[in-house]
Amino acid sequence: MSFKKIKSMRSDYQAVLLLILAFSLIATVVYPFFVLILKSFGIANYQLADFNVTAYRAVLKDGQLLAPIANTLKIAIGITALTLAFGTALAWLVTRSDFKYKRAVKGVVFLTFTIPSYIFGISWLQCFGRNGYLNRIYQAFGWDYRFKAYSLLAVIIVMSIHLYPLVFIALVNAFKSVDNSLEDAAILSGAKRIKVFFTITLPLVLPTIWSVGLFVFSRSMANFGVPALLLMPIYQETMTTAIYRSLNNLDFSGAAAISMVLVVVSSAVFVLQQLFLRNKKFTTISTNSGTPKYVKLGKKSTFISAMVFAMLFLTTLLPIAILVVTSFMKRWGLKLQVGNFTLNNYKILFTSELARTALANSVIFGAIAALIAIFISLIVSYTKNFRPYKAATPLAFAASFPMVMPNIVMAIAAILAWNKGIINFYGTPIIIVLTYTALFLPIVIKQIAGLAHNYDHSLEQAARVCGASTVRAAKDVLLPFISPAIKSSFILCLLIALREIPIALMLHAAGTETVGVLLFNMRSNSAGLEATSTVATVVIALSLIGRLILRRIMRVKNS
Structure with missing residues (x-):
């Protein structure tokens, strides 16, 4: 041939x-x-x-999209801040300190990562709703229950619980990739641990923090299930629920216009992420070898461990337990008695x-x-x-x-x-x-x-x-x-x-x-x-x- x-x-x-x-x-x-x-x-x-451009004029000029845009930005900013704070702190504890229960934390985070955000929202209502378990505890003590289960804050908390594992996973890998010799050299030169963290460790993982932060911000804006569950009943909207409302009203042009606005915003966030990663690359001259010298928590170890497990219990284990228990109830709202449980x-x-x-x-x-x-x-x-x-x-x-x-x-x-x-x-x-x-x-x-x-x-x-x-x-x-x-x-x-x-x-x-x-x-x-x-x-x-x-x-x- x-x-x-x-x-x-x-x-x-x-x-x-x-x-x-x-x-x-x-x-x-x-x-x-x-x-x-x-x-x-x-x-x-x-x-x-x-x-x-009638559809764009209708959704932008008339102001009907201003509230959904504001709510979307508030939610996205709040979720990004919470997930970065909790996820980064937890990742640092697991990778850079002598925290004892690293495997347990990773297991709970993995479990959290498997649960859809909408299901977290359902569990939230069962715990904090008008007839929820927390309200029952308040009633038992004769206290006045005023917590708002349906709110922007509720969406931020539920979505933060769902998304912080992404930050944790990304930062665990980032902290592990930091060359230990750089930190060791700074410590030998007399620098304190806190200064080493802010001058060496943090700058090296900053590209990862920005990248995963922008991703969380984008995912927060795009979520539909949780805002639909926790905001639509109180007649508040995000951009995604505004699209859903327009479609239900057969306003296809309006739904398309809002969709394009959301795509433009999401694209801008994605471009920012790529530009930042392109311009902010940090390299170390040696490979990361040897066992890292963990920061000793000392007397604070017990307190920190208790706080970590309290947070993990409240954010993951308790919501799952509530769902499982309720799934065996004959009817929602009954007392937790043996006779009220069923496999039916x-x-x-x-x-x-x-x-x-x-x-x-x-x-x-x-x-x-x-x-x-x-x-x-x-x-x-x-x-x-x-x-x-x-x-x-x-x-x-x-x-x-x-x-x-x-x-x-x-x-x-x-x-x-x-x-x-x-x-x-x-x-x-x-x-x-x-x-x-x-x-x-x-x-x-x-x-x-x-x-x-x-x-x-x-x-x-x-x-x-x-x-x-x-x-x-x-x-x-x-x-x-x-x-x-x-x-x-x-x-x-x-x-x-x-x-x-x-x-x-x-x-x-x-x-x-x-x-x-x-x-x-x-x-x-x-x-x-x-x-x-x-x-x-x-x-x-x-x-x-x-x-x-x-x-x-x-x-x-x-x-």
């Missing part, structure tokens, strides 16, 4: 890959977002003559056709979308990292773009893109799978990219020298190398599908409900908290099992 023929075959192979990639990304990301932009400017059926709630749940359908849909939709996302991500990684092609760069950007799109915005874009004309997917499983695929793409790409940087191209070249075709070399060399990332991505996508609410809530129809929809509707339709807690407990159990499997896969991947 001539060299020209081989080169021609390679070009054809590249063209096919890029064509498949382009078509997939147009269907899942580009087209829905394009329609969202058009709709926000009043353009229907691609008639550019309809262009107007679980029997009803597992024999309910709706519950079985919701669980099956979550798994099936999540699995199909995960497989599609993995397939697309493999092509993205292959054409961008393993065998770089210039044409793949804009396609890779498109695949990662959903990272700055909140889930509720993806749902709005999907509704506008697929609810009319010959191709009408609204109310079918297809629209949910397509939107889940867009949601999963940045996650899977990031997982695979983590291994791509360590890939030795000489392995594939050796296989080619031995006579293997491009496909065979990729199958026998490349796929085994990235298989841990593929497995972890699949499990992670399933976990997200199991707990995801806004996409499924807005796109489902009868028969396509998911676990997230079931949980949201049970609470919204004033179903008994004992029934809601039963579903929440099952979701926690499934999430924990999935996380444990994912953790095991990641250990294999890292080894």
Whole structure:
């Protein structure tokens, strides 16, 4: 076979890959977002003559979006401050001090990380609501209970509990990467520990703090479930719940305009994060070797340990205990007596056709979308990292773009893109799978990219020298190398599908409900908290099992 023929075959192979990639990304990301932009400017059926800014003027000039924007910023700033303070302090204790219970803290943080934020919100209401456990304690002592379970502060606290593990995990890795010799040299020179921390340790981990802080800020703005649970009943809104209200009022242009404002803000935060990381890179001249010299807590050790476990108990163990106990109650509000407990709630749940359908849909939709996302991500990684092609760069950007799109915005874009004309997917499983695929793409790409940087191209070249075709070399060399990332991505996508609410809530129809929809509707339709807690407990159990499997896969991947 001539060299020209081989080169021609390679070009054809590249063209096919890029064509498949382009078509997939147009269907899942580009087209829905394009329609969202058009709709926000009043353009229907691609008639550019309809262009107007009426929707933007309505939501910005009339002031109806000012309160949601203010609430969103207050919540995001509050959550970012709390998570950074608690997560950083806890990470420092675990990595830089002689704190005794490091493994226990890591275990509780891991458990917190598995619980969806909406479930934390449900537990919050059971503890602090009008008929909650805390109110009952107050009544027993004859005290006046005035705590507001529905408020901006409630959203900040609940979301901070949910997101601080992200800060903890990031800062643990950052503190471990700090070269111990720098700190040791400063201490030997007579510097105090507090000065060493602020002049050496903190500057070295500052890029991580900024990066994870901006990520938490972005995730806080994008959350829908907790504000819907704790703010909508008192007629307060964030930007995500304002989108939900506009859609319920059939104001599609208004929903699209608010969505675009949220995307612009999220994109700005993401760009700031990337610029900061690009301009703030710190390097140490030696490797981090040897055992670090931990700061001795001394007499404060007992007090600090008590405070840490009190916080972990209140933020994680108590909410879980409340949910589990309530799930066994005959009815929410009854006294905690043996005669008031039952297994009937679980029997009803597992024999309910709706519950079985919701669980099956979550798994099936999540699995199909995960497989599609993995397939697309493999092509993205292959054409961008393993065998770089210039044409793949804009396609890779498109695949990662959903990272700055909140889930509720993806749902709005999907509704506008697929609810009319010959191709009408609204109310079918297809629209949910397509939107889940867009949601999963940045996650899977990031997982695979983590291994791509360590890939030795000489392995594939050796296989080619031995006579293997491009496909065979990729199958026998490349796929085994990235298989841990593929497995972890699949499990992670399933976990997200199991707990995801806004996409499924807005796109489902009868028969396509998911676990997230079931949980949201049970609470919204004033179903008994004992029934809601039963579903929440099952979701926690499934999430924990999935996380444990994912953790095991990641250990294999890292080894």
